[in-house]
Amino acid sequence: MTVPIPANSTLVDDTIARLIGEGREVGVQVAAYLDGDLVIDTFGGLADPESGRMVGSDTLFNMYSVTKAVAAAALHIQVDRGLVSYDAEVRDYWPEYAANGKEATTIRDVLTHRAGIPQMPEGVNPHLMCDWEWMTSQIAALTPLAPPGEKALYLSMTFGWIVGEIVRRTDPAKRSIGTFIREEISLPLGARDIWIGLPDDQFHRVAKQIESRPEIPPEFAPPLYVASMPPQVDLKPSVFELPEVRRAEIAGVGGIFTAKDCARFWAMLAQGGELDGVRILSEDLVRTFNTPRHHGDEPDPVMFGAPIPLGIAGFWLGSDQPPCAAAKHSRAICHPGAGNSIGFADPKTKLAVAFTHNRLQAPGAREDDTALIVVDAVRRQLGIE
Numbered sequence: 001m002t003v004p005i006p007a008n009s010t011l012v013d014d015t016i017a018r019l020i021g022e023g024r025e026v027g028v029q030v031a032a033y034l035d036g037d038l039v040i041d042t043f044g045g046l047a048d049p050e051s052g053r054m055v056g057s058d059t060l061f062n063m064y065s066v067t068k069a070v071a072a073a074a075l076h077i078q079v080d081r082g083l084v085s086y087d088a089e090v091r092d093y094w095p096e097y098a099a100n101g102k103e104a105t106t107i108r109d110v111l112t113h114r115a116g117i118p119q120m121p122e123g124v125n126p127h128l129m130c131d132w133e134w135m136t137s138q139i140a141a142l143t144p145l146a147p148p149g150e151k152a153l154y155l156s157m158t159f160g161w162i163v164g165e166i167v168r169r170t171d172p173a174k175r176s177i178g179t180f181i182r183e184e185i186s187l188p189l190g191a192r193d194i195w196i197g198l199p200d201d202q203f204h205r206v207a208k209q210i211e212s213r214p215e216i217p218p219e220f221a222p223p224l225y226v227a228s229m230p231p232q233v234d235l236k237p238s239v240f241e242l243p244e245v246r247r248a249e250i251a252g253v254g255g256i257f258t259a260k261d262c263a264r265f266w267a268m269l270a271q272g273g274e275l276d277g278v279r280i281l282s283e284d285l286v287r288t289f290n291t292p293r294h295h296g297d298e299p300d301p302v303m304f305g306a307p308i309p310l311g312i313a314g315f316w317l318g319s320d321q322p323p324c325a326a327a328k329h330s331r332a333i334c335h336p337g338a339g340n341s342i343g344f345a346d347p348k349t350k351l352a353v354a355f356t357h358n359r360l361q362a363p364g365a366r367e368d369d370t371a372l373i374v375v376d377a378v379r380r381q382l383g384i385e
Contacts, residue, residue, distance in 0.1 A: 015377040016044040019370050026210050026359040027055040029259035032378050033267035035350040036275055040378060041260050047207040047358065060193060060206045060256050061356040064235050064337035065156075067196060067255030070265060071163045072111060072314030073281065074181050079107075080282050083170040086111070090162070093169050096140040097162075105148035110155070110162050111314040112293040116144030117162075118153040118302045119227040129233050130248035132176070136165045145224070152295070154302040156228035160252025163314075178249035188278050189268060191261035197249040198256050206246070206256060207358040209237035213339070214362070224302045235338040237360070253338070262343050262354035269333060270345035270352040289313040289333050290347065318344060322363045326355060326375040328385075342371050349384050 009017070012030060019025040027045035031038065043055045078084040084093065086108045091098035097105070102117070109115045121128075121138035128134050139161050146153060155162070164177030171180055178197035186194035195202065218226070233239055235253055240246070248254060268274065269289070273281035291312045299305045309317040309324060316334050318327030323336035327344035334344030339360030345352045355371045363369040379385065 011381040012042055012377045015374055020045045024370055025357055027207050028357045030355045030374050031259040031263035033263055033352040036271050062240055063255050063257050063341045063356050064253045066335045066337040066341055066343050068159055068252050069315055069335035070181055071160055071251040074167045075163050076281055077184055078167055078170050080285055093166050099141050100143040102144055109149045113154050114149050116146045116148045116153055117142045117158055118155050120157055120230050125232050126239055126242055126245055130244045135161050152298045152300045154300050157252050160250055164251040176249055177251045189264055191264040193258040193261040195256045196251055198246045210359045211237055212359050212361055222301055222304055228302050259354040259356050263352055266343045266345040266352035270350050289315055290331055322369045325366055325369055325372040340371050
């Protein structure tokens with residue numbers, strides 16, 4: 001495939017065009033803020049290969065677990081306001097959660113993925129997943145697979161409902177997590193295209209997803225991986241392109257964003273919690289977000305036994321390997337999403353980047369990581385490390 005390159009193209013534009021031409025990408029957006037200013041907002045390729053619709057700056061993309069970072073920020077707002085304490089137990093805010101051995105679970109256990117309940121509820125399906133009351137009541141009744149606080153068990157999907165219900169119950173207005181994020185984060189920041197629960201009138205803007213990840217044979221998938229993302233609600237186009245799933249406030253994996261507005265969220269974090277005079281989080285609190293969690297190198301059986309580079313605040317930390325290689329430095333906070341989207345903030349360079357696309361991938365090596373390839377071009381174009 002030959003992709004035309006504008007005469008005034010940049011290194012990032014050329015890199016995106018090359019990856020599309022090689023068949024490694026279909027539609028791409030990348031945006032970068034440097035020291036609080038939007039310095040890159042570019043895109044290329046097809047949002048929908050069937051119709052020929054092109055990607056634009058306002059095309060929306062599923063960013064899956066990048067959503068967790070926004071949900072975590074909502075919880076940190078409640079901490080900043082004195083409504084939540086990291087050392088408190090979840091049951092202090094959500095009494096029903098104490099059932100079946102979860103009574104000692106702390107807020108910090110949830111943020112560091114040590115709550116012990118990575119498994120989705122028995123009988124979940126796409127319809128029930130969209131029912132907030134059903135999901136939260138079922139999660140409250142789960143029995144932990146390890147004592148809370150003792151073992152790394154990545155909360156692949158359950159993270160969003162646990163965090164979202166804590167935010168809802170501690171909000172004086174009792175807003176849903178999607179409404180809370182819209183009113184307390186996205187609209188104040190001027191980042192209107194951070195959606196957790198997409199209105200029907202925005203559906204036409206969403207890029208069509210193309211599945212290119214190899215299917216994992218059941219015999220090779222760890223049982224806890226399957227339990228955390230059961231096939232009937234797995235992070236794949238056949239589920240997350242369903243209208244009711246798009247509408248639902250699935251706060252762990254359901255975010256639909258533009259790269260520009262996602263990058264604006266990360267720019268706020270890179271700037272210490274404030275952007276363009278709008279303070280979302282206190283600077284002292286944001287400074288703690290890249291503190292590594294305790295026993296950070298512990299293998300996680302949910303994620304094929306790999307250690308996950310997590311901080312204490314619910315964000316991943318940059319590393320030299322996918323899926324966090326684009327964030328690069330361990331001082332950076334980031335969050336990858338299924339299919340290889342990512343957003344990150346580097347507190348030293350004040351660089352914030354969001355990369356998203358519609359050809360879902362699962363790179364195992366740096367040379368296959370197209371997010372890394374594009375973000376490396378961003379760094380070279382800006383002349384920073």
